[in-house]
Amino acid sequence: QLQLVESGGGLVQPGGSLRLSCTASGFTLNYYHIGWFRQAPGKEREGVSYISSSDLSTHYADSVKGRFTISREKAKNTVYLQMNSLKPEDTAVYYCAADVDSTTLVIGPGEYDYWGQGTQVTVAS
Numbered sequence: 001q002l003q004l005v006e007s008g009g010g011l012v013q014p015g016g017s018l019r020l021s022c023t024a025s026g027f028t029l030n031y032y033h034i035g036w037f038r039q040a041p042g043k044e045r046e047g048v049s050y051i052s053s054s055d056l057s058t059h060y061a062d063s064v065k066g067r068f069t070i071s072r073e074k075a076k077n078t079v080y081l082q083m084n085s086l087k088p089e090d091t092a093v094y095y096c097a098a099d100v101d102s103t104t105l106v107i108g109p110g111e112y113d114y115w116g117q118g119t120q121v122t123v124a125s
Contacts, residue, residue, distance in 0.1 A: 002024070002025075002026050002027050002098075002114045003024065003025045003026055003114070003116075004022055004023070004024050004029075004096050004097065004098060004114055004115060004116035005022070005023050005024070005025065005116055005117070006020060006021065006022050006094060006095065006096050006116040006117070006118060006119040007020070007021050007023075007119060008020040008021050008119060009094060009119030009120045009121045009122075010120075010121070010122070011122045011123075011124065012086055012121070012122070012123055013123070013124070013125050014086060014087060014088060014123055014124075014125055015085060015086065016086050016123070017082070017083060017084045017085075017086065018083045018086065018121060019080055019081070019082050019083070020036070020080065020081040020083065020094055020096075020119060020121075021078050021079075021080055022034065022036070022078065022079040022080070022081075022096030022116060023076070023077055023078050024077060024098070028077050029072070029077050029078070029079055029098060030053075030072070030074045030077065031053055031100075032053050032098045032099060032100050033050065033051065033052050033053050033098070033099040033102060033105050033106065034050070034051050034070075034072070034079045034096060034097070034098055034099075035047055035048075035049070035050045035051075035096065035097050035099070035109070035112055036048045036049045036050070036070065036079075036081045036094060036095070036096050037094070037095045037096075037097060037109055037112075038090075038092035038093065038094045038095070038121075039092055039093050039095070039118075040091060040092040040093075043092075045095070045109055046061065047059075047061060047107060047108055047109060048060070048061050048064055048068065048081070048094070049061070049064065049068055049069075049070040049081060050070070050105055050106075050107060051070045051071070051072055051079060051105075052104075052105040055072050057105045058070050059105065059107055063089075064083075064090075067083065067084050067085045067086075068081060068082065068083050068084070069081070069082040069084075070082075079096060081094070081096075083121070086121075086123045087123060088123045088124060089123075090121060090123050091121060091122050091123050091124070092121060093118040093119065093120050093121075094118060094119050094120075094121050095115055095116055095117075095118045096115075096116050097109065097112035097113075097114060097115045097116070098112065098113060098114045099111050099112045099113060100113050100114065101113065
């Protein structure tokens with residue numbers, strides 16, 4: 001069974017940093033487009049950042065542009081989300097997901113087929 005696992009969440013003060021990791025069991029992430037999404041209480045799930053299967057294309061939501069960086073380490077079958085200058089409004093459960101069907105990078109959760117269970121990120125003083 002294809003399964004993604006997120007890690008690296010936690011409690012951090014405003015202005016701090018966290019690095020989230022997304023790994024997979026049962027398959028390699030290296031062939032697929034990967035997205036990071038988040039969902040805060042009472043809000044819809046939103047896309048945060050995406051990386052294409054070739055690693056040539058990345059995309060960021062305007063709210064995180066310049067603060068978050070997505071990257072992939074193929075040798076470790078892992079996709080990272082480096083989050084700097086964190087703000088209280090970044091507080092959410094963060095999910096990674098894999099799009100195994102699309103030939104081009106798709107923005108938005110609809111085309112993503114496999115999801116992790118999420119990791120909580122809380123930004124508070």
